[in-house]
Amino acid sequence: MASNSLDMDPDVARNLFAEGATLVLLGVPRGTELGIDCKTWQVGPKFRGVKMIPPGLHFLHYSSVNSPSCGTEIGPKTGLFLKLKPREILLANWDAKEEDLDFSASKNEEEVSKIRANLQELDPHLGPYPYDVMRKWVSLTDRLNDEVANKLQPLSGRICAFSDVIPELQLTHTKDRAEQPRNDKACESMREGLDRLPKMKQREGTELRFSDIPKKTYPPGATPAEITQCSMDHSYALDLVLEKYYQAQPLNLLGELQFAFVCFLIGNVYEGFEHWKRLLALLCRSEEAMKKHKDLYLGLIAVLYHQLGEIPPDFFVDIVSQNNFLTSTLQDFFQFASGPGVNSTLRKRAEKFKAHLTKKFRWDFDADLDDCAPVVVELPEGFTVN
Known part of the structure; x- marks a missing residue:
């Protein structure tokens, strides 16, 4: 992660240094793509987190990377919304097995106190919040508060680019799998091949919890x-x-x-x-x-x-x-x-x-309005619509 190259207003810099939150992210592998809000960096060997973060709602996002011996491949993006308080220190350790950040250390007051006491030594390894995109981030989230974000975020706390899916039918025993019908005949179409694949569902707790939009736009019993x-x-x-x-x-x-x-x-x-x-x-x-x-x-x-x-x-x-x-x-x-x-x-x-x-x-919003109008259909008396 590169050092701060933007020309930040000195008063803003002093205020952010005094009141800004700090994300301490330990053990993040070199080459990982990591970002906050509208900015993304590639993690370097000295990276330990982000400092001078304006208090408020932020979106932390990252993509794990393969080890150099396997060739560099960036994984799908994972993100989460965080509500940060003034001068807050949020601590996370990289979990190599899960390829994810583990924030459980933030609940350990002793660990956080140690970090706060050694913050000056850690400071050279902390990248400054990208102040140049703060205005953009605020404009994209000025109507979004932490209450709404927490309500919509998956129960797992992670927003993943690719859905975490599992088979609808869990066959944990060899006997169960053996009793499933087999068809060794070659598929005659792609549709047939897809139909033979196991039915999948999203892992519970990983779903985004958006509001349900009614499929029917009219009330029950409508004429x-x-x-x-x-x-x-x-x-x-x-x-x-x-x-x-x-x-x-x-x-x-x-x-x-x-x-x-x-x-x-x-x-x-x-x-x-x-x-x-x-x-x-x-x-x-x-x-x-x-x-x-x-x-x-x-x-x-x-x-x-x-x-x-x-x-x-x-x-x-x-x-x-x-x-x-x-x-x-x-x-x-x-x-x-x-x-x-x-x-x-x-x-x-x-x-x-x-x-x-x-x-x-160069969009024309006045063209063909009449052609787009719905056709009103009156059904004969005695007919109903379900």
């Missing part, structure tokens, strides 16, 4: 006309999510949107991207909700402004513009935001955001 209306306006489904998960603090839903985005952008977790898409579609396609939750939608515009500013332009070509997801979703948002009953401040903010995206990405 065909109501189903059509709720398919165009997802406010009913959004209200269900807010009532179940964020009744006391609706704006914390934006924290979940930021959590999912950070998991994908920094943690390389594709599930985070999928949830971000679903949550964004729910918010952008809830016309009546825009009239009731002005602050939620003003916050959404600010969150999206910073998120879309951090994604490389070619990313949209590769992923986001697949099936025109983002442009079509935002097209609905801007159409609803310009409708009657929407707060004037929200309408003006949406217009400015639309102009910004049109200029930056």
Whole structure:
């Protein structure tokens, strides 16, 4: 890990030195890719941790590396959110067997006291927090607090780029395995081969705990006309999510949107991207909700402004513009935001955001609106929809 090469304001440096937290990470193998928030380094032989960390919520992430004799290969990324207090010292040791950081030493007050007493000697081996990306990190997480992060983080405490999966059917004894049907006949198709593979499930405790977004956007017993209306306006489904998960603090839903985005952008977790898409579609396609939750939608515009500013332009070509997801979703948002009953401040903010995206990405949000409108279908009397 390189020394601090940025020109930090002297007053900021003094404040961070006095009030900043310290991550002491012992035994991390040389060559490991390790980062905090929006910055990543390759660990050198003298690395012992990170100092001068601003108090607050941070995302520590790392990828283990093979031993040099096996050829250098970087493993999948692992990350975790940490809430750090002023002057806090958090101690972790590298577990070579698990290829993970073990924070249990932080619970040993005697060990932490020793580290604090020897902090001056350890200081040359501690890299400074990357102050140059602090503004970016704050803009990506200003709606995310530690309460929401802890609620969404897996029970294992680790966010992994690759899911930890195990067979659904645990065959621990030879007799059990022998009784399973065998088929030595060659597979005639890839589908047949996949069907023969053991069914897998995610290991309990490793799942991200995102809010469940209703698959049905309409209430039970809805008429065909109501189903059509709720398919165009997802406010009913959004209200269900807010009532179940964020009744006391609706704006914390934006924290979940930021959590999912950070998991994908920094943690390389594709599930985070999928949830971000679903949550964004729910918010952008809830016309009546825009009239009731002005602050939620003003916050959404600010969150999206910073998120879309951090994604490389070619990313949209590769992923986001697949099936025109983002442009079509935002097209609905801007159409609803310009409708009657929407707060004037929200309408003006949406217009400015639309102009910004049109200029930056050259997206046309006004094209073919009529062609995208859903078709309303009235069923004959006596027919019902399950």
